[in-house]
Amino acid sequence: MELGAAALAASLALPRLAGATETVTAEGAMTMAYVTTSDGVEIFYKDWGPKDAQPIVFHHGWPLSSDDWDAQMLFFLSNGYRVVAHDRRGHGRSAQVSDGHDMDHYAADAFAVAEHLDLRNAVHIGHSTGGGEVARYVARHGQPSGRVAKAVLLSAVPPLMLKTEANPEGLPIEVFNGFREGTANNRAQIFLDVAAGPFYGFNREGAEVSQGVVQNWWRQGMMGSAKAHYDGIKAFSETDQTEDLRAIDVPTLVMHGDDDQIVPIADAALKSIKLLKNGTLKVYAGYPHGMLTTHAQVLNPDLLAFVKG
Secondary structure, eight states, X not given: OOOOHHHHHHHHOOOOOTTEEEEEOTTOOEEEEEEEOTTSOEEEEEEEXXXXXXXXXXXXXXXXXXXXXXXXXXXXXXXTOEEEEEOOTTSTTSXXXXXXXXXXXXXXXXHHHHHHHTOOXXXXXXXXXXXXXXXXXXXXXXXXXXXXXXXXXXXXXXXXXXXXXXXTTSBOHHHHHHHHHHHHHHXXXXXXXXXXXXXXXXXXXXXXXXXHHHHHHHHHHHHSOHHHHHHXXXXXXXXXXXXXXXXXXXXXXXXXXXXXXXXXXXXXXHHHHHHOTTEEEEEETTOOTXXXXXXXXXXXXXXXXXXXX
């Protein structure tokens, strides 16, 4: 007697740890992997490569997903590493929950993935908002649990993007209010405008615009939740991570393009390096905010050299 698809899938399902879920096809192949956080949020993750190899963990920027790291994940996979990346809550394939769109929850969610996969001696690499996530994760979760070997802050938002009396070099609140207005009223258009303009430096004279890159940015953004994206603007712009940076002891590479129009280098990398105990700064002349995509052929070998060093 033939089993129904649901019964067959159930009969072939592999045992799993509490808090972890997978989607299983009728043939028994796992297609999606999730971990459930302590506050009940399902976080999607990718985990490729040898499970006994050193893990390289990637943290994506706003409003994207783990797909933004394709070039780096395939590169490190080809060099024998285990590569892991997750979609931040409300982004990509993770649950579109209403609350928790702040650095504390972002870091705790990353720790839920690291704990579930028992990642140790890991190198955590974060881009933009993901760099803020890495800084808080390493300071509050990764170092105390002994799970982190090194960290990379790539075009990252720390220590603080917003202009304040104590941070006069920051960007005025009106800049971020503009992002909020665009996200609330027509995020499909603002996502196109950002990707086709300052994010990749495609608005610079002589720039070679890749429509595929623009459309992929838009695709990733529109997969996520408008609520998560709206709240995330406050998280990446108003979170002061000075103390996170001061608390990090592991070797940390700070990478930034000096033509970054989204996170200006003077208020980010050049300040972060002064706060880190064991930091190295690498500046890329003329590179944009999205240099991990536009200049992957340069950044990937530099990342590998740091990981191996």
